[in-house]
Amino acid sequence: xxxxxxxxxxxxxxxxxxxxxxxxxxxxxxxxxxxxxxxxxxxxxxxxxxxxxxxxxxxxxxxxxxxxxxxxxxxxxxxxxxxxxxxxxxxxxxxxxxxxxxxxxxxxxxxxxxxxxxxxxxxxxxxxxxxxxxxxxxxxxxxxxxxxxxxxxxxxxxxxxxxxxxxxxxxxxxxxxxxxxxxxx
Amino acid sequence: xxxxxxxxxxxxxxxxxxxxxxxxxxxxxxxxxxxxxxxxxxxxxxxxxxxxxxxxxxxxxxxxxxxxxxxxxxxxxxxxxxxxxxxxxxxxxxxxxxxxxxxxxxxxxxxxxxxxxxxxxxxxxxxxxxxxxxxxxxxxxxxxxxxxxxxxxxxxxxxxxxxxxxxxxxxxxxxxxxxxxxxxx
Numbered sequence: 001x002x003x004x005x006x007x008x009x010x011x012x013x014x015x016x017x018x019x020x021x022x023x024x025x026x027x028x029x030x031x032x033x034x035x036x037x038x039x040x041x042x043x044x045x046x047x048x049x050x051x052x053x054x055x056x057x058x059x060x061x062x063x064x065x066x067x068x069x070x071x072x073x074x075x076x077x078x079x080x081x082x083x084x085x086x087x088x089x090x091x092x093x094x095x096x097x098x099x100x101x102x103x104x105x106x107x108x109x110x111x112x113x114x115x116x117x118x119x120x121x122x123x124x125x126x127x128x129x130x131x132x133x134x135x136x137x138x139x140x141x142x143x144x145x146x147x148x149x150x151x152x153x154x155x156x157x158x159x160x161x162x163x164x165x166x167x168x169x170x171x172x173x174x175x176x177x178x179x180x181x182x183x184x185x
Numbered sequence: 186x187x188x189x190x191x192x193x194x195x196x197x198x199x200x201x202x203x204x205x206x207x208x209x210x211x212x213x214x215x216x217x218x219x220x221x222x223x224x225x226x227x228x229x230x231x232x233x234x235x236x237x238x239x240x241x242x243x244x245x246x247x248x249x250x251x252x253x254x255x256x257x258x259x260x261x262x263x264x265x266x267x268x269x270x271x272x273x274x275x276x277x278x279x280x281x282x283x284x285x286x287x288x289x290x291x292x293x294x295x296x297x298x299x300x301x302x303x304x305x306x307x308x309x310x311x312x313x314x315x316x317x318x319x320x321x322x323x324x325x326x327x328x329x330x331x332x333x334x335x336x337x338x339x340x341x342x343x344x345x346x347x348x349x350x351x352x353x354x355x356x357x358x359x360x361x362x363x364x365x366x367x368x369x370x
Contacts, residue, residue, distance in 0.1 A: 041226030042282065051281065064277045079280060081273040088266040095249045095264060096236065097227065 002080075005147045006133040007073040007155065008121075009164040015120055015130055016109070022157045024113040030056050034104045035090075036171050040097025050171060051098065053086065060086035073148040074167035075136065104170050116154045123170055126177070130160065187265075190332040191318040192258040192340065193306075194349040200305055200315055201294070207342045209298040215241050219289045220275075221356050225282025235356060236283065238271065245271035258333040259352035260321065289355050301339045311358055315345065 020026075037044075037051040044050050048067040053060065059082070066077030083089050090100075105124040110117060119131045132154055134147045155165060205211075222229075222236045229235055233252040238245065244267070251262030268274050275285075290309040295302060304316040317339055319332045340350060 039281065040224075049280075062277065064280045066280065079273060079277045081268075081270040081277060083266075084269055085266040088264060092247065092249045092264045092266060095234075095251065096224065 003075055003077050003136040003139055003144075004133055005070075005073050005075045005136060005144055005151065006131060007148075007151050007165050007167060008129050008131040009155070009160050009166065011120075011128050011130050011160070011164075014128075015118075015158055018158050019111045019113060019118060019120075022113055022154075024111040024118060027110040027112055027117075029107070029109045032056050032104075032106050032108055034106075034170075035100050036102045036104070037093060037098040038101040040099075045172075045175070050169070053083075053090065055086070060089075062089060068167060070141070070144055070148065073144075073151050073165075075144045075148075102171055102174055104174060106170070113154050113157070114150065116151060118154065118158070121170075126170060126173055129170075130158065188260055188262055188321040188324055188329075189318055190255075190258050190260045190321060190329055190336065191316060192333075192336050192350050192352060193314050193316040194340070194345050194351065196305075196313050196315050196345070196349075199313075200303075200343055203343050204296045204298060204303060204305075207298055207339075209296040209303060212295040212297055212302075214292070214294045217241050217289075217291050217293055219291075219355075220285050221287045221289070222278060222283040223286040225284075230357075230360070235354070238268075238275065240271070245274075247274060253352060255326070255329055255333070258329075258336050258350075260329045260333075287356060287359055289359060291355070298339050298342070299335065301336060303339065303343070306355075308355055311355060311362070314355075315343065 033055045035053045037053070039051065042049075050063075050065040052063045052065065054063065061080050061082055063078055063080040066079075068074040068076045094100075107122045109120045111120075112118070115134065117133045119133070121129045121131060123129060132151045134150060136143055136147060152162075152165075155162070218240045220238045222238070224236065227234075235248075235250040237248045237250065239248065246265050246267055248263055248265040253259040253261045279285075292307040294305045296305075297303070300319065302318045304318070306314045306316060308314060317336045319335060321328055321332060337347075337350075340347070
């Protein structure tokens, strides 16, 4: 269980060089496939919650994401467990009434900049993004504010336009994109 | 995923000797602690389903049990997954709206008799039981009937009174016992 503070922005260009100039340390490159589930009797979107099954290579995790709090950067609770048997877990969730709702695929390159996890994401169907994230040790709003300031500092170092920063999730972007393309047809 | 056919009976005495006389092979002795959950929007009891987290020593499993079908012996679907992180899984289930409803603790001694798994159970607060169980290979009713006959044959070999056989689960026995004791007060 933990809380994270994060913010992201759509970017036009590859930020790798800027990250390296800022002294960032390259961590890893992964391909992530996320399945988001619908709850049998709760509107996750309305409650600002999510249930996600993530595949990273041979590793699978199941994550509950709590409601976002705070403005400017999002802080939210996450409960994440590793899965021994992802197929069995999906069958079990489905028998409990959960349904697969959305799939998000992305290539993620991770860097560490001033203690901040910076991810360069190529998200299928959405575009290129940079996401900045720190894990909280406690749960005070004071700590959240301090960490948010750190995110904004790193964001500035990387030359990201402050107006482009968003706390929207890829899931929300995908949902609003697919509903607006439905409206167009 | 699998289907099992099973039947149980309350017993007065220890059946170990009868099992050994019937050529039964001793398998193992375990202590099991089962937590049954309530679903956030479905009545598991009404639907004849269950969600169970079982601890056996250091091993944890999460199991969905489907509706029972057939009479005389029960056949039901089971989806079972091993858990890497049982505490995290309980937190996650609770955040999804599931609630711990009942806990059942038992000492179980397992034997193999004529291809049937025979368990002698000491169930806390309920008493002594013998449970007989076979896993199905397919899902035909014909196979279920054949396996049920095998269970009844073994049951006879062990001298179990046919009228005492039941397809009730320990959970149901515990629930009806706790509601009848509430009525008494």
